C-alpha cells in the first residue's frame with residue numbers, strides 16, 4: 001500500500017528546513033498479548049502537502065489529531081521512505097549542500113530498523129550509500145565514509161579497531177571537529193557493507209527492559225562526496241538512541257546514567273531544530289556534543305528530515321510526536337522537547353533514589369553535605385523521591401528547586 005504523503009515531494013524538500021514524517025512499526029510477537037486495535041490511523045491527505053493522523057490513547061480512549069508532512073504505515077517499506085523522503089536530498093550533496101536524516105523516537109520504536117535495516121530489508125543507510133555510489137559511477141566524483149558514535153557525551157570512531165575514542169576540539173572558527181576521525185574511500189557497495197557492518201558490531205548496544213538490542217549511543221554515518229579532491233557536500237544518516245522512561249525500562253546503575261545522557265542530548269537537539277525553524281538569532285548548538293558536531297549540517301542551507309518512529313502499542317503521551325493542529329514541524333519538535341524535559345526531571349529524581357555519594361555530588365544543587373544527608377534519609381526511611389517538591393525535604397528552597405528545573409533542561413548532568 002502506498003504511503004500517505006506529500007505529492008510534490010522534491011519541491012517540498014527545497015522549501016522546508018525540517019520535514020517531519022511519521023513511521024509506525026507493526027506489533028512484535030512479544031507484544032501480541034497486549035496488542036489491540038492500532039493506535040494510529042490516517043485521517044486525510046492535504047492537497048497542498050501533509051497529512052492528518054489520529055493517535056488514540058488506548059488506556060483512556062482519548063484521541064488527538066496531528067498534522068505531519070507524511071505518514072508511513074506499518075506495511076510501508078523502508079525503500080518507500082527512502083524514495084519519498086531521502087532520494088530528493090541526495091542531488092544537493094553533489095552541489096555542496098549538506099543534509100541530515102535522522103530517526104527519532106522512544107526506545108524500541110524502530111529507529112535502528114529504519115536506518116540500518118536487516119539483511120533482507122536494507123535500511124536508509126545502505127539505500128543512500130548505493131544511490132550515491134551509483135551517481136558517482138562514470139564521473140570524477142568519489143565517496144568517503146565516516147562512522148562515529150556519541151556515547152555519554154564522548155565520541156568513538158566506529159571505523160577504528162575497538163572503536164577508538166576521538167577528541168572533539170573546536171577549530172579556529174569555533175566549530176567542533178573530531179580530531180583524527182577516519183574518512184575511508186569506498187568504491188563499491190561491497191566495500192561499503194564491509195566497513196559499515198564492522199562499525200555496527202562495534203556500536204554500544206545493550207539489553208533493556210523495553211528492547212533486547214537497545215542502542216545506547218547516537219551513531220552518525222556520513223557519506224561525503226568529492227570531485228577532483230575538492231569536497232562537495234555530505235549526507236549524515238543518524239540512528240539516535242531512544243528517549244526513555246525509566247519507570248518502564250527498569251534501568252538502573254550505568255543504564256540509568258546512559259539514559260539521562262541520551263534524554264539530555266535529545267532535548268538539546270530538539271532545542272536546536274526549534275530555534276532554527278523560528279529563525280532565532282542564537283542557535284543553542286553548544287548544549288550537547290551531537291549538536292555541536294552537526295552544526296555544519298543542521299540549519300543554513302542544509303536539508304533535514306526527521307523520521308519520528310512510533311510503535312503500534314498503546315500510546316503514552318511522552319512517546320508520540322505531539323502537535324497541535326496546524327503547528328509547524330518545528331513546533332511539533334518543540335513539543336517533543338517539553339516531554340523530554342519531564343523525562344529529564346524524572347531522571348534527576350531517579351538518580352537521587354539510586355546514586356552513590358560521589359554521583360550525588362555531581363548533581364547540580366547537591367553539595368557534599370546534602371549528598372550525605374540524602375544517603376542518610378534513604379537509609380532511615382527508604383522513601384523514594386517522587387516529585388520535585390520532595391526536594392524540599394532535603395533543605396532546598398523553592399528558588400533552588402526552580403533553578404534545578406531550569407538547569408535540568410540545559411545540561412544538569414556532568
Ligand SMILES: Nc1ncnc2c1ncn2[C@@H]1O[C@H](COP(=O)(O)OP(=O)(O)OP(=O)(O)O)[C@@H](O)[C@H]1O
Nearest residue numbers: 025106107108109110111112113211214215241242
Ligand atoms: N518495521 C518493522 N518491522 C518489523 N520489526 C520491526 C520494525 N521496526 C522495528 N522492529 C523490531 O522492533 C524491535 C525494536 O526496534 P529497534 O531496535 O529498531 O528500536 P530502536 O528505536 O532502535 O530502539 P532503541 O532506542 O532502544 O535503540 C527490534 O526487534 C526490531 O527488529
Ligand SMILES: [Mg+2]
Nearest residue numbers: 111112214215
Ligand atoms: Mg536503536
